[in-house]
Amino acid sequence: MRTIEDVLDAVTPSAVDPPTAEQLTAALDARERRRRRLAAGAAAGIIGMLIAGVGIGVRGDQRVETATIDQTTTPVTDGRNTTATEQTSTSRRVEPVAPWTRRWFLVPPEPTEVRHVSTEHRFWDQAQRAAIPSITVTDDPDTPASAGLAQIYHLDGADINGIGDPDWDYHSITVAGRPGRVGIDPGRQRIAANIAGERGVFVAVAVGVTEDEVIDLALAARLVDGAAHLGDRIPAGFTVVDPPAPGPTDHSSTLGWGSGGRTLRLQMSPATIEEIVLFHRSQGAEAVTVRATEGVLLPQPGLESSPAIVWEQDGYVMLLSSEGEQTSGGERASGGGTPDAVDRLVAVANSLQRVDQTGLIDRFDDPFMRRQAETVQAWLTATPPPPGWDQSPLINTVPLGRLETAVLVRHYLECTWVAEWADAIRTGARGRRTEAEARLAQRAKWPVFIAETAARNEITGGPELPTQAPAEFQRQAERMAVVETPDQLQEFEADHGCGFVAPPG
């Protein structure tokens, strides 16, 4: 009769060669060198890399604009501010763009001055809608603070030279007979490889990995059902990060509040910690204990007294950052924040309380949120939609958040007036067309647009739309004025349509 040891011992391999101490020491040295050389680097330019230079469907000013890929939309940013993503879409619909369906939130323990609440589509979901789901890989799943991290995408129809950031240093390569190019971010040590595929380009963007590895990752990708897959071709040492479990919403939300002269921002994302860390990491990220779990302390280059920390909680990834920290002359921590600033931030994170939606509203010191319905009605009274449009679905589905509410109402008004204009052209109703064009030409003065601009500026910390939107509106008005034929109208709607063209009967 065999013993359990006999049974298990049968698995012991007979033909494996142990590595030598010299080989192991060399492997350790290589790993340490790599850590030091490529310790970090944020991938905040991923969106910009993927889209800003891609040249497909991009129109107008690329800083806040939309690109159309496979008939869906993906935000374009300048790569600096991911939370400023404009939700303008070439396929606008009246349905709420950001339904607030999250079941719980983290809020400060005391009633406080809530400065803003916002929601955004997480980029990765946007990418998935655009049929470019990404794969996240890591070379050390236990330590996201220092691990090599990468994301791999496929972009249909793109060219290796059409994707990239103008500030990066690129050089061309040819591997396995496939042309490509490798880019290195001189500022934050990110690295990217674009490798040509049959239908487009595989892009790998990474921090903490070598040039060879990022090329291998892009080379390993294969197109399956229109998306990049690594399958069994994962380069040695890397593992795929499991995507986040589907939650009740695919939006990330940001809560900002004032405390002691500084502004604290808490972003809650249905993401993996690797994605968030990859997206924000820069030199000197390190592990930190927060809310009894291991998080990552992220430095913010140029803002040494304003650190940020990331941690996972119940399926969401939290990113807490602080701005306007008062330095006390303390020693600068290796993680990028002064020790006292880091301690204060960790203390804030530990003090956050979990509440439901009612609990969140109770914390608002924001009169808008307490008078949301009246405000929406006031916007619609000041700028009514064309006759015949039912406002009740809009009023009954307004999201929680000043910016989102304004965006929703503004989209609704824009789209209904564009639909009115198109219908007027089709039916030859000259007066209706003139009125629609006049209404749309005044968009920059719509109260809802002014409110949206104010909310956006408060969240992003600077003016964005005021200098761009009027010019964009003017361009659109000029184009609308010359539309006369059905073909021209169809072309305009393809570019600027809202997903519906006829007013309800």
Place this chain on the structure above:
Amino acid sequence: MGVVPVRSRAAVVDDLDRFVDMHYKRLVGLLILRSGDEHRAEELAQESLVKLVKHWDRVRVMEHPWAWLATVAMNQSRSRWRRLAMMERAERRLVGTADGPSSGEDLTELLMVIHGLPERQRMALLLRHYARLSVEETAAAMECAEGTVKSLTSRAIERVRDELSEEIGDAND
């Protein structure tokens, strides 16, 4: 506390070589049982050994360096991402769609049984009866009481016995 004798660097490297030679096959075997994938097991073994090299000065003077290495290897393979990826690969291997095990159907069945065990039962069984750690060392590695180790291994053996339909001798706990 004893005095650690000072040794030359070459001697320390020799010690490391001897230690790796002595334990490498069992380390890979442990990780095959853990992951179900021979190639992945070798990768994990290499990673564990790199960690060993990093801490060798400290580990080599331990009473049971092998227990340290086995614990590191098991912990390294325990993270959820790694586990899911490995399980996926193991599943493919076990159904014979990928590069299958080289040791025949019996091993395939054994690996399936091991992978069917609850996580802590599997860890206790492998550390105790494959890595040959003592009950005390296994308890330390799993951060649990010695009684828990005994109970976990007992249940694991019972299940392996049932699944393999084979009389398997009791462990000498």
